Amino acid sequence: MKVLACIKRVVDYNVKVRVKADNSGVDLANVKMSMNPFCEIAVEEAVRLKEEGVATEIVVVSIGPTTAQEQLRTALALGADRAILVESAEDLTSLAVAKLLKAVVDKEQPQLVILGKQAIDSDNNQTGQMLAALTGFGQGTFASKVEVAGDKVAVTREVDGGAQTVSLSLPAIITTDLRLNEPRYASLPNIMKAKKKPLEVLTPDALGVSTASTNKTLKVEAPAARSAGIKVKSVAELVEKLKNEAKVI
């Protein structure tokens, strides 16, 4: 079974971003970029499925700038067999990304597509569900457990009240939550080997996909700052303040 793992290059999760002075966006110049943490979990799950003998080939795909090849090489070092970059320097919406991924799915015909549940830059949480709509596949979002059996996959999902398990016919779409697995680190020999693995570069035009958007970002601002309050010296003082000053208890 072929598995398609989708990854996004995003600002590293340890970076505290700053809004640009002209409010056009956040300043990403000279900022460390990494694979989106949920996408790392997606790649790890694909690799584990291959180690279990369920998956036979892992194709990793990213939609993004030329530099996203770095993250694709990382995925190859983690165990993906080959990579596809759909190159676009534009800031694409989730729907545009889902349409491009749909074109890749049509080309590659995977049985399972695994994505992160959300990217930590745009915080949209849309792409997997949209890809599921466009392909007509079932979706197992926010997955904490994935079990393939025959032509079905059972997905345990993190939901607000606890956990829910659904059974999906293959092919299917899965989006990862944090507890699905703990991603490994790439070893040096594997990093070296990854440099020789195939990496194909495509364009939206070549795939015949329009990336037009109905959303327009007018401005990006820093959130209202929350100023630090005071330090209290004792529990008694804390209780007094909460009762008489803040009036919340």
Added chain:
Amino acid sequence: MTVLVIAEHDGAGIASATLNTVAAAGKMGGDIHLLVAGQGVAAVAQAAAQITGVAKVLVADNAAYAHQLPENVAPLVAELGTGYSHILAAATSNGKNILPRVAAALDVDQISEIISVVSADTFTRPIYAGNAIATVQSTAPVKVITVRATGFDPVAAQGGSAAVEAVAAVHDAGTSSFVGEELAKSDRPELTAAKVVVSGGRGMQNGDNFKYLYALADKLGAGVGASRAAVDAGFVPNDMQVGQTGKIVAPQLYIAVGISGAIQHLAGMKDAKVIVAINKDEEAPIFQVADYGLVADLFEAVPELEQAV
């Protein structure tokens, strides 16, 4: 202009996040219709009809819509939604699961987790874990939007008298089925609706020590949450997680115990009215956002606090 709101429910009653979502719909102008999709949801539809501001309740009652499987519910919403100016759902795990599938079916971009309505086509939403706020305008013929409940004060659950109309359309994609669920049972208030939230972090050291927080929470009538660090360490289940990738809360009082205050955690609670931090590390970043900080050993301070309130 008419706004369609997808009701969040458990088959028995309407979830409180629906009331916040109806409030957001009210800021967009026009009538508000509520869709109740599920199986055996007559009682839910009756409750929905009482919500202030709702003009009409659409009820799609069919086995295909039980458990809110998105493969079946999304085509229903897309079919019903084409005549509306906006389609809204609460940004709950259910809303997040279904609505992007609707947006793609309608070939429009979605706007996720809005926190304010600037005008009928312009909204604000947090990005980068709340470290920036984007103002986004939509030119879509049908605007598909999830609503962060904490951004909007809820409308009253009573006082309305909407007409209830049955929807006959049945969509059964046949690609998915419900297997089972394990829902956490708790007598404490639900995190996102609680007026007071007590949360523990890595400083709790183990899951057993959360008993100190439960005792305090029960005194205050509070919900209990946790940081991602505490969840990752296996102290407590993931549905207690507060933060960028967990639950977003905005209670009157948030008490952070043994939580250092990573930006991902702050993203989930910094809109609380009053924040209290109890941590023995006086350099912990949580103190930079806390209204009242107490540098102390939590294992002494929390029981003392429980006695004092």
